[in-house]
Amino acid sequence: xxxxxxxxxxxxxxxxxxxxxxxxxxxxxxxxxxxxxxxxxxxxxxxxxxxxxxxxxxxxxxxxxxxxxxxxxxxxxxxxxxxxxxxxxxxxxxxxxxxxxxxxxxxxxxxxxxxxxxxxxxxxxxxxxxxxxxxxxxxxxxxxxxxxxxxxxxxxxxxxxxxxxxxxxxxxxxxxxxxxxxxxxxxxxxxxxxxxxxxxxxxxxxxxxxxxxxxxxxxxxxxxxxxxxxxxxxxxxxxxxxxxxxxxxxxxxxxxxxxxxxxxxxxxxxxxxxxxxxxxxxxxxxxxxxxxxxxxxxxxxxxxxxxxxxxxxxxxxxxxxxxxxxxxxxxxxxxxxxxxxxxxxxxxxxxxxxxxxxxxxxxxxxxxxxxxxxxxxxxxxxxxxxxxxxxxxxxxxxxxxxxxxxxxxxxxxxxxxxxxxxxxxxxxxxxxxxxxxxxxxxxxxxxxxxxxxxxxxxxxxxxxxxxxxxxxxxxxxxxxxxxxxxxxxxxxxxxxxxxxxxxxxxxxxxxxxxxxxxxxxxxxxxxxxxxxxxxxxxxxxxxxxxxxxxxxxxxxxxxxxxxxxxxxxxxxxxxxxxxxxxxxxxxxxxxxxxxxxxxxxxxxxxxxxxxxxxxxxxxxxxxxxxxxxxxxxxxxxxxxxxxxxxxxxxxxxxxxxxxxxxxxxxxxxxxxxxxxxxxxxxxxxxxxxxxxxx
Ligand code: ADP
Ligand code: MG
Numbered sequence: 226x227x228x229x230x231x232x233x234x235x236x237x238x239x240x241x242x243x244x245x246x247x248x249x250x251x252x253x254x255x256x257x258x259x260x261x262x263x264x265x266x267x268x269x270x271x272x273x274x275x276x277x278x279x280x281x282x283x284x285x286x287x288x289x290x291x292x293x294x295x296x297x298x299x300x301x302x303x304x305x306x307x308x309x310x311x312x313x314x315x316x317x318x319x320x321x322x323x324x325x326x327x328x329x330x331x332x333x334x335x336x337x338x339x340x341x342x343x344x345x346x347x348x349x350x351x352x353x354x355x356x357x358x359x360x361x362x363x364x365x366x367x368x369x370x371x372x373x374x375x376x377x378x379x380x381x382x383x384x385x386x387x388x389x390x391x392x393x394x395x396x397x398x399x400x401x402x403x404x405x406x407x408x409x410x411x412x413x414x415x416x417x418x419x420x421x422x423x424x425x426x427x428x429x430x431x432x433x434x435x436x437x438x439x440x441x442x443x444x445x446x447x448x449x450x451x452x453x454x455x456x457x458x459x460x461x462x463x464x465x466x467x468x469x470x471x472x473x474x475x476x477x478x479x480x481x482x483x484x485x486x487x488x489x490x491x492x493x494x495x496x497x498x499x500x501x502x503x504x505x506x507x508x509x510x511x512x513x514x515x516x517x518x519x520x521x522x523x524x525x526x527x528x529x530x531x532x533x534x535x536x537x538x539x540x541x542x543x544x545x546x547x548x549x550x551x552x553x554x555x556x557x558x559x560x561x562x563x564x565x566x567x568x569x570x571x572x573x574x575x576x577x578x579x580x581x582x583x584x585x586x587x588x589x590x591x592x593x594x595x596x597x598x599x600x601x602x603x604x605x606x607x608x609x610x611x612x613x614x615x616x617x618x619x620x621x622x623x624x625x626x627x628x629x630x631x632x633x634x635x636x637x638x639x640x641x642x643x644x645x646x647x648x649x650x651x652x653x654x655x656x657x658x659x660x661x662x663x664x665x666x667x668x669x670x671x672x673x674x675x676x677x678x679x680x681x682x683x684x685x686x687x688x689x690x691x692x693x694x695x696x697x698x699x700x701x702x703x704x705x706x707x708x709x710x711x712x713x714x715x716x717x718x719x720x721x722x723x724x725x726x727x728x729x730x731x732x733x734x735x736x737x738x739x740x741x742x743x744x745x746x747x748x749x750x751x752x753x754x755x756x757x758x759x760x761x762x763x764x765x766x767x768x769x770x771x772x773x774x775x776x777x778x779x780x781x782x783x784x785x786x787x788x789x790x791x792x793x794x795x796x797x798x799x800x801x802x803x804x805x806x807x808x809x810x811x812x813x814x815x816x817x818x819x820x821x822x823x824x825x826x827x828x829x830x831x832x833x834x835x836x837x838x839x840x841x842x843x844x845x846x847x848x849x850x851x852x853x854x855x856x857x858x859x860x861x862x863x864x865x866x867x868x869x870x871x872x873x874x875x876x877x878x879x880x881x882x883x884x885x886x887x888x889x890x891x892x893x894x895x896x897x898x899x900x901x902x903x904x905x906x907x908x909x910x911x912x913x914x915x916x917x918x919x
Contacts, residue, residue: 235424235432237325238359239414240371241300243272245323247314248305248330249288251281256329256377257305258283260365263374267382270372274299292317301325303365303375308332311361312346319354326351328361329377334420335362348422363419364395367402369412370438376417386411387440388517391429393418393447397471397510401445404514409655409662413439427451430458430466441465441520443513447472449495452812456502456688456835465520465679467505469513470495494809497833503686505679516679518661519672522639524680527605529553530673531598532579534610539645539666540579543608546670554578555603565594588621592628599636606639606676608669613646619653622646630660639676641669685845689813689835690882701888703750704911706788712884713909716876718892719869720906722794729775733768735792741766742795744907747778748788753910758782763795796905800855800865801894804874806836806881808888814881818843818874820852821894828852836878843871843878856897863899870897870904888912 244264248257257275261284264273274295275288282288289295292314302318304311308330315326333344344361351358359365367374369385378395383402388410392398398417405412414436416429426444433439442464449455449470459466473492499506505520507513530552534540547554555578562576568590575581580598585591598604609629613622626642633640643663644651655662663669704712706725713720724735725748736743747760755761759781762774775790803821808814812835819831832849834842847853847867858864873895881887890911897904 234435235325235357235428237300238327238357238366238416239368239436240373241271241325243274243296243299243301244269244373244375245274245276245292245295245299245302245318246305246375247276247292247302247318249275249277249283249286250279251283251288255283257303259377259379260303260305260329260375261286263367263376263380266379267367267369267374268372269374272299292321295321295323297322299323301327301375303327303329305329305377308340308343308361312343312350315347315356315358316350316353319350319356324354324356325359326356327359327363327365327375329363329365329375329419330360331362331419333361334422344420344422351423358423359416360419361422362395363417364398366414366416367412368414370414381406383412384409385413385438387413387438387521388514389413389433389436389439389442390415390445391418391426391433391442392416392445393421393426394445395419397445401443401510401514404510408514408518409652410514410518421450425451427454427458430455430462434458434462434464439464441467441517443467443469443517445469445471445510445513449811452495452498452809453689453835456498456504456812459499459504460502460686460688465505465517466503467507467513467516467520468495468499469507469510491809491811493831493833494812494815494835497815498812498835500682501686501835502688503679503683505675505682515663515668515672516675518663519639519641519675520679521661522641522672522676523633523637525606525639525673525676526680528677529555529603529605530608531555531557531601531604531606532608532610533595533598534579534581534608534612534666535583535585536610536612536645537575537581537583539610539612539643540575540581543610543666543670544579546667547608550670550674552670552673557598558601558603561597561601564597568593586621588625588628591625592632595629595640596632599632599638599640604638606641606673607633608666608673609640609642610666610669611642611644611646613644613650617650619650619657622650623654623657626654626658626660626662630658633660639673641672643669687842689837700915701912702915704887704890704913705750706748706791706909708913709890709909709911712880712887712890712911713892713906716880718873718876718880718906719904720909721796724792725789726792727789729772729779729790732775732790732792733772736765736771737768739792739794743771744791744793744795745771745774745778746791746793747782747785748791749782749785750788751785752782755908765795793907796896796907797898799896799898799902799904802870802897802904803831803891803893804870804877804895805891805893806877806887806889808881808885809835814878814885816843816846816874816878816881818846818870819850820855825893834878836881838875838878840868840871840875843874844868846874847871865897865899866901866903868901870895873904873906886914888914 277288333340365375390401395417532543743765801821804818814836817833832846
């Protein structure tokens with residue numbers, strides 16, 4: 226957590242002037258010695274001070290026999306000693322004036338209770354000396370620019386470049402680094418943050434935002450503990466943030482008890498929060514790096530593309546991929562096509578968009594064509610498919626890529642380039658030219674789609690108040706109907722006229738007052754779906770009918786705890802929606818809305834937002850539903866009162882923020898009416914943290 230004043234300056238971890246490595250010995254297989262080997266291999270030029278239990282020489286470095294023997298101004302220490310010794314050693318390092326420590330040892334919180342208390346002692350030691358801690362249980366940092374690599378796993382030196390990697394797992398960090406090398410992307414900095422006892426992804430995003438060598442930040446996370454802070458850091462970050470979130474097992478808790486819980490998996494909350502904060506999400510490392518790569522292109526500002534290809538087949542594939550991703554391929558101007566026809570004579574196979582240039586092999590003409598097309602007002606970006614299979618001098622495709630890159634930069638429009646060729650040629654070209662290359666046509670189109678999504682998200686990016694909202698939903702209890710109604714009343718949410726009474730006679734009297742037709746329901750903490758159990762009687766036309774229905778329900782529910790009888794006015798028919806809130810352990814209050822009634826689980830068509838939301842954001846949320854056309858008047862139906870529904874969602878989102886003890890509240894259905902006739906809640910249930918007054 227960011228407690229120190231200059232919390233965002235983590236440069237000691239990435240470009241230190243001096244490094245202590247604790248845990249080094251001459252023994253075969255000593256892992257700390259690998260850190261020294263990495264520093265050697267990467268060409269680290271600062272001071273390195275190995276520390277071990279006895280003196281000696283390892284990889285040419287002289288080993289000091291104790292932390293006390295360290296000079297006073299070492300910038301960062303890496304620790305790889307047995308877990309039980311770590312808190313003591315870190316305290317000694319703190320006393321020696323070291324303010325940055327990277328603990329790579331495992332056997333802490335990830336292991337067991339003993340590890341957890343060890344972790345607590347480690348954290349205490351770092352706090353006592355105002356140190357920042359990376360890890361434990363990690364492979365530390367690397368930074369090609371400063372030739373620093375403190376991983377205990379041996380890593381090949383990587384070329385410097387624009388991509389930063391932050392990974393909760395050391396192994397996954399490694400595989401990202403390998404992919405970055407393979408794809409010639411280049412690394413700015415990598416951080417393996419392990420158990421995140423102190424520094425986490427939020428701190429790293431803030432720091433990398435200030436790092437001039439980083440242009441795009443990739444996060445690999447298995448859990449998110451400070452969701453709101455992450456949203457805030459990403460929304461404020463001047464660079465794209467790509468999130469690869471693993472560990473997506475659905476939230477199983479309370480599935481039987483409510484729709485809201487089963488519709489809101491952890492992953493759906495992460496997705497919604499990311500969208501809200503302008504974070505790109507990827508479902509794997511390949512997608513994450515594709516997204517990162519696409520962020521190296523100039524921004525795509527519209528949806529109109531031109532496809533230029535050397536192969537008719539690839540042109541067709543590209544056109545399909547463009548259509549599937551919602552792109553348009555506008556006609557190219559006839560004067561341009563006429564000029565091309567003259568210039569190219571036999572070379573051109575098909576003039577249009579896609580433009581199939583066949584076996585044209587004149588790089589100069591190619592360049593001119595690209596330049597003309599990229600310069601067109603009607604074109605926002607380009608897909609260039611360059612197929613080069615027959616043995617060629619790789620200098621030719623390299624020249625073309627260079628030219629395309631130049632044009633793309635000049636026009637500030639993205640040219641996504643699929644170089645379809647032999648591995649060695651691709652390798653040659655990507656090493657020679659600083660421009661992202663895509664391996665397939667689909668990837669190139671996908672990259673532009675990512676670009677477009679990113680800019681759409683960024684325009685609307687916002688983060689809710691980042692005050693940490695920590696909820697333990699461990700034990701909850703049903704919220705009484707009366708308490709639910711009081712909460713809704715407090716926020717002026719529109720509930721159909723409702724009375725809670727205790728016996729059939731009272732029910733009949735209440736119905737007389739409310740008017741007919743009336744509705745009677747059974748309120749019982751044991752009845753989750755009332756209508757399934759005969760606990761809802763609609764369309765009652767008289768006091769007699771109300772009394773009879775009440776008696777019948779009470780009889781059939783003799784084995785259940787009864788809270789009372791609910792008498793309601795019968796709302797007229799309309800479109801049934803579900804609206805709910807939940808307290809998420811990482812992101813705090815969240816609101817959800819979807820098409821309601823009994824079909825809600827069938828269609829799983831819900832959208833959500835981290836609360837609070839404005840009316841406008843609530844309208845956006847509704848627009849995300851697949852069933853949105855049903856709300857806006859599909860097939861000649863009247864459009865419903867979206868404004869009233871959005872206001873309801875906005876109010877519920879504030880209720881969620883103000884009542885963190887209300888773990889869950891579900892309004893199902895909210896009946897929404899046409900035009901400006903509003904909406905009304907006819908059913909509510911909720912759960913509250915146990916121990917709070919129900
Ligand atoms: P449950 O969800 O526990 O089965 P509800 O109170 O939601 O019980 O009632 C089931 C259905 O009955 C609702 O989805 C709605 O269609 C209808 N209904 C319930 N109360 C009313 C009411 N006051 N006015 C009109 N229709 C109602
Ligand atoms: Mg209901």
